[in-house]
Amino acid sequence: MHAAMSYASTVTEHLPASVYPIAGVDTSITAFVGRALRGPVDEPVSIASFTQFERLFGGLWEHSALGYAVRDFFLNGGSKAVIVRLYRAPDPIDGVVRSHAIVRAGALTLQARDPGTWGNALQVRVDHELLTGDPDSFNLSVRDSATGHVEVFRNVSLGAGHPRRVDLVLRSISRLVTMSGKLPAGRPDSHPRAPQQGDAWECGAASNSGVMDADRAVEELPLTLADFIGKGNLARKSGLYALDRADLFNLLCIPPYLDNGGDLLDAGVHSALLAEAGAYCELRRAMLLVDPPPEWDSVDNAVEGVAALGTSSRNAALFFPRLRQPVDQRGGRPTRLAPCGAVAGIIARTDQQRGVWKAPVGMDATLIGVPELSVPVSDSENGMLNPLGINCLRSMASAGRIVWGARTLHGDDPDGAQGKCIPVRRTALYIEESLVRGTRWVMCEPNDDQLWAQIRQSIHAFMVGLFRQGAFQGKTPHDAFFVRCGPETTTQDDIDHGVVNITVGFAPLKAGQFVLVHVQQAAGQVRSH
Template sequence: MPITPTYPGVYIEEIPSGVRTITGVATSITAFIGRTRRGPVDEPITLNSYSDFERVFGGLWLQSTVSFAIRDFYLNGGSQAIVVRLQEGGATAQLTVPRATAPSTLALVAANEGAWGDNLRGRVDHDVSADMATLLGVAETDLFNLTVLDVQTGALEEFRNLTVVDSPRRVDQVLADRSSLVRVASLPVPATRPDANDADLLADAGNPDPAIATPALEELQKPPFSSDIRSNGVAPGDEGDDGAPLSEPNFIGPGKATAKEGLYALLKTDLFNLLCLPPYSPITDIDSGLITAAASFCEEQRAMLILDPPADWSSKEDAKAGINAGVGTTSRNAAIFFPRLRQPHPLRSNQVDSFVPCGAIAGIFARTDAQRGVWKAPAGLEATLNGVPDLSVKLTDAENGELNPLGVNCLRSFPGVGRVVWGSRTLQGADRLASEWKYIPVRRLTLFLEESLYRGTQWVVFEPNDEPLWAQIRLNVGAFMNNLFRQGAFQGTTPREAYFVKCDSETTTQNDIDRGIVNIIVGFAPLKPAEFVIIKFQQIAGEIAT
């Protein structure tokens, strides 16, 4: 604000420089959607490690293809993942504490659907604080403590000084806010606090006699869990259910987009760059209709879709026939990788089994972005597949040469190197399409620029639309592009050859100004991967003496 001089002297005024730094967005946040053992349903959860996945979603599970994809993602350099759990027809386990035969009990349910809730146990005690009762304005006889144990994972939650009376410590509100294991089954809550049951959570259900030896937690973690060791636990008939395998309607069924469920649960997130949709089950591929919808969704969200080869692509001929018949999309924002991976199955005594490659590929995308930048093709000798001892189909150079011109990215095995990604084309990368979006790094760099500039120019809205604003736009966008040029993101030896930013009276006419529009034109010269290296040799003829 300008200073109004009122007295003789020196006045200090700070003048805005007009510099508004544009920060590049993340490039490898990967979204996974599928069936997991446990966790919130239709809610995107951000994870930063595989241990986060184990804690929230239960880790590897035979019925969950997405769990193995996430494992491969982190094995191959992935950093941040967004996981959306879907389920079909599951049920939550019911837990009554302390005992169903007690005069006053509290009915609880597992926090979410699945048979994992069968391993829950609860205990109530009345070792409460009189001071807390006074602070809450309730009687001491209204307070109780609740302890909940998941005997499979060892997760233990303890909630002290709960009450059934309306107060900040009312049991249903505290559990909904703080517990990841249980919720109150129904409202209103009971009129009186539940009776105490101070028995050990691991005590023998069939024999409450304290003289009976208590099973060790390690033993309780060994399935199956027999009914005679489920003291204070889920009664027969109240068990949870994992439900049925997923199908296309679970992802894009009627009303899913409006409710932001299924595939569209990702609308609740701020940003994702890659999308992986592993098969519905270990024996069922995803439908082409879902691929079409997912590719369209990725185009809207400026993300890339990583597709897995169908299970019946067991040879080069199958892959050629399959890609020629169509996989559900030819989007510039999608890419497919062939063949599948052969890895030891940790839940089947390490017998070698086939797994989809999308998680490992997304991890390599993330690793390459961190080491070299989004403009580097995530392929080549550096793009090694960690934790992959073999591939389901071994391709030769000639076979690779048949698939590459069709837009199928091959995974290869080379002596001394191991398994690597040996292709970097989008589904518009077929030679016959002659698309400008042929290569994955070109498309991903463009998406990165679009998202970064979209977020970095929000300050322009409602600013006076004239030359001072245009100059600020050129300054800030130009600084962002120049920083990328110095990192090697563009072709050219000088900034003039690498990019341009134009925003002036030529791009924004008086008619545009009258309509409230400012036009910014940004051009760049992308780097194309050296897909074919040709070395020419020639013999040197000996000199002829004269």
């Protein structure tokens, strides 16, 4: 420790060109995994607003809690989200799974790009108003009548060698349809022109083609545990593991999805999924935000049920109780909804205003758009729940609904505050992720004293920046953090195997009491623990 402290006390203002600056990563990108009305399946899609979610995934839907969680995330201060839509196909009808709607224009058969009943609103128009006399070319227009969105593809062709062959154009550009089956032998007939004072899309089947009854998609089935973590999902990167294709996320929300014959907005999450999601977040250096089970309609039920929740990961945090919000799709009737999205938004808001090291709690951590909570929690009840790792949402006369707890679900913790305190754990994850990404340049460098000195200088400059922002306790960098990378962390055996080990300590709560972060770079592959 003394050797590390000797160089941790010197502030480097101007780094030599050989030292690589380390940039801090984002801290509040929130991943949502679940059911949506429309959109690509098993594919992480980054969005920056709820309007974008409405356009790509269909917005609020009373058969899924996901849309409401995403809405509350952006409403409460979130700015970046990753959406993974899961889809469970309907049962076969006459041996056919009708998951995608089909719309036809003569012999040209188009299929909704993504599964779901949203495709039943598709319409198509063809016209031959071309500048050339090519007998294989035509103009194709596709409309989603539910949203009014129209895509127009001019001068597409059925010619096998044509640069705008219709199937290739649709595959690469269209968000609504792809072509199904083989190219027709001849181009589809033109639809009649719109009346002089009318809209061709609103003039019935004569002016456009819609989805026929026999081609309509059937309602999808509610999700099950297997849709998230079933056999083969990891290898296919589907379900929860579709997030393997997301570069970075910091918070994970799995809104309730279980169909227990009740309300899908006020449903549950399987304990096995919470266990796997907690472990997955540890691998991805993220935090899982856990919603209280639907049966927790009292403080006593919460006390009795927390042990059976499914996870006690230091990368998981539970917030209780559920929210009560009016749902327009149900005539404004107040409905219990999961708090994970709103809490994630407050965390993002706090990160932006104060930093990842600030606990997202207190009078400033107000829940926007939440008129009431499903269970009132008193001071004494909060004092009973908090030591169990249950973070309470409370109503305060002076502030409204607020977050009033910042503990993880980790119980007996040999690491002390690192595993029990949300801001400490998130700060450690932030530093680790930033260092893992910011020291990748070492993979091609000789593993010697010069490299170790460069690493120390780069990380020291990064940590000084955090110290100046108030991330650590201590009056000087010497008291607030240390950086070790040298013969005390990297043995001769490590050198022989091309491994360099880095240890960083920071003081989140008290000067001189350090939480440790370990990073290992090896032979071009980054591994951390």
